[in-house]
Amino acid sequence: MTTDETHRESITTTEAAYCIHVGGTVDGESVRDPVGYGNYGQCWENNLWTRLENVGEELVVNPWIEVGHSHWQSLEQILESILAPDMSDADKARAIWEFARRHRYHSTTADDEVKDTVKMLNVYGYTLCWDEAFTLSNLWQAAGLKIRRGLPHGHCTTEVFYDGAWHLLDSDEHLLVLGRDNKTIVGETEISRDHDLMKRSHAYGLLSPENRSRSESAASLFCYAGERSGTRARIGDHRMDLTLRPGESLTWRWDERGRYHGYGDAPPRFCNGSLMWSPPLDSTFERWTESSTSAQSNGAGLSADALSWLLQTPYVMVGGQLEADLGQSPVRVELSRHGEGWVELGNGLAGDVILDLDPYFAHDSAPCYSVRLRLTGSGVTVNDLHIELTLQMAPLSLPALRLGDNRVIYADGSPGRRVEITHAWREREDLQAPAAPIPEGFGTAS
Known part of the structure; x- marks a missing residue:
């Protein structure tokens, strides 16, 4: 039996912190497999959604919330969450490898999207070896470490230089390989000369059983x-920057609606959130429209010959829906993806209109992070307009509430704001952790 809970917080300061208590006996993290090479299993999730909404009258620049882990808005912030000031180069290399292997699983978009580390961690949450080699090389180089392209056969890796030598740390196959001294992490040159070093190492992570054939296969790649x-060139300069206009909101969700970006089958684990906006149609409309022709507001809506709005998000857009209350004059509605040409969504529209945007965001089309919406006609009337864009999100990046007390931190870069944050989650008590096993004879007299 589960109960649904919500918590709403109103924020008017640049920085704020508040506490949310989650009851019950389990949360999503406690019923999740360790994150390994393949898709991890998870039998239940307590988090439903979290919404960040601008309920004021001014722009809110770069609003963000964190629960339990640091910001991942940029490569620099990711490194700040991994490294400590007194770390040696060896410590930095190992810490980055540990972080990388615990925040992805084995899948790909089959383009360069997941080679951008910020996108991979926040938007997707998965890589193949070719992509993951860039996760490490991007982070290592940003940390000031020297890297070298690995040369295995049928696999992709990156080596890192510290303590006067090259070392292989593979966050795709969860590998570090020790030398004959059982202390030194060796590089590919040593592995190619001595396959027994690889054969005694455990490839593919904690969830993969020991397998002699798999160990032989892993060793054979290094020849x-x-x-x-x-x-390797550093790939990607993406940032999770976001500006919310009045009436605009970002919702993180823990479920998925089958909408994704990628050139192949859907990945086995991802989430779909949303960006929602009802553009102001009052006397302030000119601040929020990208362009307008012969436009005027009557206080309850707009009349114009042409109106266009720009929507941008740090998450890849994978679908959506438009709802409008139009007058009786016929309206043409068009969409432009990421600076591309205009595509007609409908023509001769009037009255109450609902348009499905999913067909214009095919999974195997180019990734899209901004769209323009345009309405044209003679004396177009817009009484109400609501746009919802479906976004792809990486599950492990979401602001998850855990069992017990959660400290939520909010920050933005605006001089003023009125923001409302709503958390929705579930609690259950029907799952109990098993009792610890008691060894036979423990506590008895000998």
Whole structure:
């Protein structure tokens, strides 16, 4: 039996903190497998959704909330959450590897999207080896470490340099390989010369059982004995920057609606949130429209020959819906994705209108982070307009509430704001953790 709970917080300061208590006996994290090479299992999730909404009259610049982990809005902030000031190069390399292998699973978009580390962690949450080699190289280089392109056969890796030598740390296959001293993490040159080093290492993470054939296969990938050189360019400069206009909201959700970006089948685990906006149609409309022709407000709506709005989000757009209350003059509605040409959504529209945007965000189309919406006609009347864009989100990046007391931190970069944050979650007490096993004879007299 579960109960649904909500908590609403109104914020008027640049920084704020508040506490939410989650009752019950389990949360999503407690019934999740350790994150390993493949898709991790999870039998239940307590979080439903969290909404961040601008309920004021001014822009809110870069609003963000965190619960239990640091901001991942940029590569620099990701590193701040991983590294400590007194770390050696070896410590930095190992800490970045530990972080990378615990925040992704084995899948891909089949384009360069998941090679951008900020996008991978926040938007997608998965990589193949070719992509993951860039996760490490991006973070290592941003931390000031020297890297070298790995040269396995049928696999992709990146080596890192510290303590005067090259070392292989593979966050895709969860590998570090020790030398004969059982202390030193070796590089690919040593592995290619001595396959037993790899065979005694455990590939593919904690959830993968020990398997002699798999160990032999992992060792066979390292066979190159020639000169080694080559680096990797840092890919991606994405930031999770966001500006919310009056009436605009971002919703993080823990379910998925089947909408994703990628050139292949849907990944086995992802989430779909949303960006929602009802543009102001009052006397302030000119601040929020990108362009307008012969437009005027009567206080309850707009009349114009042309109106256009721009919507932007740090999450990839994968679908949506438009709802409008139009007058009787026929209206043409068009959409432009990411600076591309205009596509007609409907023509001769009037009265109450609902338009499905999903067909214009095919999963195998180019990734899209901004759209323009345009309404044209002679004396167009818009009494109400609501736009919802479906977004793809990485599950492990979401602001999850956990069992017990949760400290939620809010911050933005605006001189003034009125923001409302709503958390929705479930609680249950029908699942109990098993009692700890008591060894036979424990506590008895000998």
